Structure formats: structure tokens, C-alpha cells
Amino acid sequence: MEAQTALIGHNRPADATPVKMATRDLDVSYGAIQALAGVELDIRENEVTALIGPSGCGKTTFLRCLNRMNDTIEGCVVSGLVTLDGHDIYDRSLDVVQLRARIGMVFQKPNPFPKSIYDNAAYGPRIHGLAANRDELDEIVVTSLEKAGLWKEVRDRMGEPGTSLSGGQQQRLCIARAIAVSPEVILMDEPCSALDPIATARIEELIDELRENYTIVIVTHNMQQAARVSQRTAFFHLGQVVEMGDTVELFTNPQDERTQGYITGRFG
């Protein structure tokens, strides 16, 4: 076990980690198409949970249920229970705007606002009223850019448009934008799929650093990436969770033959 851990390159926290988010009997359908069926998953605090599986298996749909981004899709029906700190996030009395401030999201393609780098990072704090004055706002912006590992690269060009950065920098700007509102959970939907290997490595390092303060859920197509960055992994197949467990366990000793088939490259 010790050897395997060293091989993957990460320390696993103790099993006693509290559950941050959980789903019970989660069904999602787009019109007549059932995208998820009976998904039960626990996401633990200050861990990176990786969601893997072949295309169209429902990973992204699941991720978008966690911050209710599926609400914006016409004809999408969600049933079942999704909780954050034990509270149902689909509760009618819950303010979805507030929820999304607690659960940030980073998308597949870097999508900075067509505004300056500063305004990109400052947008969230501004709309949520997190800063009382300009100095506080400046501090939040700088801290988030530092946490996203982008500050040194952009400190002299805060007024330039966010879209003028390289792909990897743009994605880190999007991460900075998400953490500027101090979320508790960060959802990442294949954050490296549009990036080159060096930028990918930079983001992976960053994910590992962010784990200290945030709970992270990452969808990825890249199994090596899942193995490198996550502590726990869920394998999705045809809208269901086939297997969920410790990343090292899952990759070295999969219980289900479909999991084994996928991670050894026999399908998917």
C-alpha cells in the first residue's frame, strides 16, 4: 500500500474526512433521454474527487447538478437528493445565486470575460459585495491571482483584456475568478482538455495546492491525470456510477470488470 501511494505520488488523508457534498438516488433526464440514473456519491472535504468514464456517460451532467447549472438547460429534469453540508441544494427556499457563490466552477474551454484581467478577478467579489472599498477589492484580486499562481505573470498587465492571455493563463485566470468569491467547493469540467502538456502540469500542481482550502471535483478524460491529482475516483458508465473508491485502489485493483476494461484501455 505504501509503495502504491508513492507510485501515484500523493498522500491520502485519513478515511475520517467529513463528507462535503452527497447525492442520493439522483436521476437526470433531458426530455426523453435519461442521462443519470440513481447516482449515489459522497464528495469529501478537502479532497480531489475525479470523475472518469467514456464520453456521454454523464460525468459532466453530474458535475453540473452540483451547482445547479443544469437549471439553465431547457427540458432538463433533476430528481433525487443533492446535499451541501447536509442541506438539500434543490430546496425551493434556497437561493441559487448564493449557492453558486459557494460552489465555483471552471469550464472545459477557458472562458474569461471580455474585460480586463483585474475586472475578471474582481467581478465575483463586486456582485456579491465582498469588498467594502477599492483597497479590499484590490487585496482580494491579488490574493486570488496569487492562489491561482498567475500573479507574477500578470502583475504588470492588470488592465489588459483577459482574452489576451495564453490558454493556460486564461484557465488559471478562470480559477482565480472562481476562488475570488471564496467558494467551498470548486467544480472543474475537463479543465486541461484545451491545454498543452506544460500548461496542464501547471494546472495539476495548482489543483493539488488548492486542495488544502477547497473541496474539488474534477471531470477528466485523462486517466493519468485522475491518478495524479485525485484522492478518490468515481467511474461513470452509461449514466451510472459503476465504481467509486480510493484512487489508488481503483486504478490498481478495480472491483468491476467494466472499470478494469476502461482503465486498461479496452474500451472508452
Added chain:
Amino acid sequence: MTEFAESRGHVGTNDGAARRARRHAAERRFRLYGILAIVVAVSFLVLLLGSIAVQGYTAFTATQIRLDVTFEPEVIDPEGTGDPELWAGADYGALIRHSLGARFPGVREPEEVRALMALISSGARFDLRDMVLDDPGLIGTTRSVWLPAAADIDMLVKGITPRDVPEDARRVKDNQIAWLDALVAEGAVKRALHLRFFTAGDSRTPERAGIWGAIVGSFYTMMVTLALAFPIGVLTAVYLEEFAPKNRWTDLVEININNLAAVPSIVFGLLGLAVFLNVYHLPRSAPVVGGMTLALMTLPTIIIATRSALAAVPPSLREAALAIGASPLQVVMHHTLPAAMPGVLTGTIIGMARALGETAPLLMIGMVAFIADIPGGPSDPATVLPVQVFLWAGSPERAFAEKTAAATLVLLVFLIAMNGLAVYLRKKFEKRW
């Protein structure tokens, strides 16, 4: 190339080379058709603009005749009261008659005197009156004054109406031509910039008719149209595109908006007449009613342009804002609408340009009336540029033909300026990112 052809040759024929040649020929033919189409389109445009410009540019100058006018006190102020109000009512035509009489002493018959007086614009006496009212010191002096020629004389001097036709086929008679030639010989006839065309309202007398009244009328009408159509149109489009649920009702609204865009403009005029005038008794011929009618016509254009501009904003931008906790309204106001602004402005300006050139609906609400005064506000009777063109085009005097073309030129300049503004705004807002 040959190698490739040979390698294909083993199939049996040099089919490949022949097919390639046909393909290239088809490509060349297609390009040629394209170039021909452009040449035809451009030549029609040049022909159209050229003929308008050639007909119209002469209206920007006017013929003037120099006369030595004596500002006789016994004509201006026969009773010696010194009261400017009485001066205003004096017979300034007499001053011109005396001056012409002094220049052509042989002319005595009343018929001939009338013909002689017809050289000078019938409005020239108002110019003399204004001179006296501006500067009472003129009374009692003799000044050499450039007075506007009558429209028929103006046409003759500009060479628009011919001299070499039988006398009874001309409006300007032989004796008038002789007097005119005498004046030309002594350098008392010139063509000068016709500022009055840009500063006066409409008139029955061609040489006194100007386009300023129509420009002001158009301005007020456009302001009313913009004030109504822009906010209503943009709000409608934003609601339909960003907030409305997709159901049968919104589909119905959408279909109706698209249909409205295709409704003939005169129908909007009928609506304006029936509703704004007959039901609400709003003032007839007023820019406020014209603007409301044109706003109805422009709304579908603005809504459709705004909707397509909003739909073209990448969904990733909306998702980014939503995911950080922006409310749907914040997403629209901070991100989607600013990103769509170039398209919104372009659609609005193009809709406004169409409204500026619109005549038919305004005929229905009485903006076709003859209005000589410059409108002082949106509820004063007024006419607009295209209706002014229409009115002048229907006038029988030859001199109104050049006014028609000149007014068309002015209208075109405004339209080109508006389209230029649309291009500028689009570029400006696009540069932001």
C-alpha cells in the same frame, strides 16, 4: 503534374486531366459571373447617384441680379412717423419697380413693366424689408444690392431651360431675355451659393423654398422614433431571448414579430391615422405622431437585430457569469447585452435609416401638408425630408425638379452618415475586447 496524369492513365484514359480542365474552367466561369454581377450593380448605382447629383447640384447655387436700389423715405415711411412697425408694412416692391424703371427707362406699358418685374424673385421685397429693419440708416440712401432672380430666369441662366425654342414654348419671353442679356453684359448677373436652400422652410415660390423645415421635422420625428423604438425593442428582445420560456405563446409572439417586419409601411400609416389621430386626437401633421407611427414600423427591425445579436453571444460567457453567482439580470446587463451591443446598435441605426427614408405612413397622418414654417417642437406641424422630396417632385415648376434632386442628395447624405455611424460604433465597441 504529368506524372500524376500518367499514373492515372493506367485506368485506361486520361479522363483525370480532362476533368481537371473542366473543373478549372467552371471555376473561372463562376468568378467571371461574380465580377459581372458586381460591375452591373456598381454601374447602376453610379448611374442613379450620378443622375441625381447632376440634376441636383445646380440647386445649391442661385442667380442674383444687381440693382441700384434707392431706399426712398416716401415709400418706406410716407407719413414720416419713424415707426419700424409701419416700415414693415411698406410696399418694397415699389423700390424694385423704381430701380428697374431707372435702369430700363423705355419700359412704360403696364404689361411690359410686369414682365420686367418678373425678372426679380417675388420674394426679393422681403429681403429689402429685412435689410431696412436691420439697418434703418439705409433709408434715404442708394445702394447696389444683389437680389435673387425669379426661378424661371434662374433656370435660363443655368441653361436648364433652353433659349432656342419658339417664344410661345418658353416661359421667359423675348423682351425679358433681351433685358437679362443687357444686365449680363454689364456684369449685373451672377450665380452665388444658395444658402437659403439650407435655411428656409418650404415655399410656393421655388427660389424661396428651402429644406431646413424638413430637416428639423425629420430630426424631431427621428428623436420620437428612437426614444420609443430603442428601449421597447431592446427590452422585448432581451426578454424573449434571455428570460421567456419556450412555449406556444412565445412562439406566437415571435412569429408575429417576424410578420410585422414584412408588413407594408402604409399599413402602419393607416394604423397611425386610425388610432393616434382618430381615437386619441393627437395633432395632425406632427412629428410626435409621425415618430410614433415610424416607431411601430422600426420595432420589429430592432427586435430581430437585437435577438440575433444576443443569440450570437457565446453560451460560455453566460455560463461563466452564472457559475460565479451572477443573477440572470446581472448576466444580461453585465455580459450578454454589452457583448451584443455592436449588433444592437447596427440594427437600430439601420432601422432608423429606413424610418428616415419612409414616406408612405407619413402621408396617412397628414405630414404631406404644405408647411412653410420651421417647426419649433415635436407637436408643431411639420414635414420630413422624403415627404419634401415627394412634394417637390409633384410641383409643376421646372425649378422644383432641381430642388427635388438636391433634397434627395441631402437625404442621401444623412443616410450615408447614419450608416457610417453604425460602422463606427460597431468597430468602437468591438475593440473593447
